[in-house]
Amino acid sequence: EAGVAQSPRYKIIEKRQSVAFWCNPISGHATLYWYQQILGQGPKLLIQFQNNGVVDDSQLPKDRFSAERLKGVDSTLKIQPAKLEDSAVYLCASSLGPSGRNEQFFGPGTRLTVL
Amino acid sequence: AQSVTQPDIHITVSEGASLELRCNYSYGATPYLFWYVQSPGQGLQLLLKYFSGDTLVQGIKGFEAEFKRSQSSFNLRKPSVHWSDAAEYFCAGIPSGGSYIPTFGRGTSLIVHP
Numbered sequence: 001e002a003g004v005a006q007s008p009r010y011k012i013i014e015k016r017q018s019v020a021f022w023c024n025p026i027s028g029h030a031t032l033y034w035y036q037q038i039l040g041q042g043p044k045l046l047i048q049f050q051n052n053g054v055v056d057d058s059q060l061p062k063d064r065f066s067a068e069r070l071k072g073v074d075s076t077l078k079i080q081p082a083k084l085e086d087s088a089v090y091l092c093a094s095s096l097g098p099s100g101r102n103e104q105f106f107g108p109g110t111r112l113t114v115l
Numbered sequence: 116a117q118s119v120t121q122p123d124i125h126i127t128v129s130e131g132a133s134l135e136l137r138c139n140y141s142y143g144a145t146p147y148l149f150w151y152v153q154s155p156g157q158g159l160q161l162l163l164k165y166f167s168g169d170t171l172v173q174g175i176k177g178f179e180a181e182f183k184r185s186q187s188s189f190n191l192r193k194p195s196v197h198w199s200d201a202a203e204y205f206c207a208g209i210p211s212g213g214s215y216i217p218t219f220g221r222g223t224s225l226i227v228h229p
Contacts, residue, residue: 004158033217042119042205042219043159056216091158100147100209100217101166106158 002026004107006092012113018080021110025073025094031055033104034067034077035091043091049075050098079112087114117142119208121220128196129228136191136223138206146208148189150180153203153222162204165189166211176200201227 005024013019025032030051035043046065048055052072060067064083069075079086089109095102120139128134140146147166151159163174170182180191189206206220 040221042121042207042221044219045217048216056214058216093158098215100211100215103161103164104159104217106151106160108156108158 004092004094004105006090006107006110008110009108010111010113012115013082014115015084016081018078019082019112020076020078021090021092021112023075023077023092023107025075025092026105029094029096029105030072031095031098031102032069032075033093033095034075035093037089037091037109039088046077048098055098082112082114084114087112117146117208117210117218119206119218119220121204121206121223123223124221125224125226127226127228130198131195134191134193134196134200134225136204136206136225138189138191138220139187140189140206140208141187142208142210144211145184146210148180148182149207149209149217150174150178150189150191151205151207151219152176153205155202159205162191196225196227198227198229201225 032049034046037043046060047057047067049069067077091109092107093104095104118141149164150162153159165182203222205222209217
């Protein structure tokens with residue numbers, strides 16, 4: 001079974017530029033999560049999708065971050081414009097459903113460096 | 116506010132020694148609790164989970180964790196550490212009702228000396 005795929009693996013941009021990350025979850029997984037992991041910290045949930053609807057985006061900085069999952073499968077997370085403090089690893093995860101009892105499977109992440 | 120605390124930033128053990136990583140939680144009701152491992156450049160892998168019932172849970176790679184309600188703790192243990200266990204370990208909690216928003220601890224970096 002293929003795991004969660006993410007691309008690119010690494011990205012370096014200058015502040016005020018825009019960037020997009022892509023995630024393809026495990027086939028059949030209805031729930032998709034985007035996390036931000038700043039160096040030395042645990043992952044912080046940015047947004048959670050159930051199929052193509054948003055379950056929670058309370059920690060998403062909506063003035064600069066946006067995410068979509070139009071067909072309920074793969075997803076894109078965008079930052080526009082980027083700030084220095086956005087430097088982090090962006091992790092995508094998926095699970096069968098939104099319940100906490102469903103195991104989350106994580107992708108390898110995208111490491112973003114903002115100069 | 117809901118929180119998960121890992122008080123140790125780094126833990127150093129010798130190969131073959133026992134290991135205990137600490138995790139404390141603060142929730143209104145007992146959450147679902149998890150331990151994950153993250154190797155450099157990799158995503159997180161689930162080691163074990165606790166929902167209810169038996170307070171001692173077994174996981175993969177020889178890890179176990181004990182849930183103690185009185186101490187609001189969910190500590191991870193392994194009787195004999197291998198060099199390949201060197202990694203970052205994260206404790207996480209998810210509310211057992213209502214929103215299923217996960218909260219992760221800051222992580223504990225495990226260093227294994229030969």
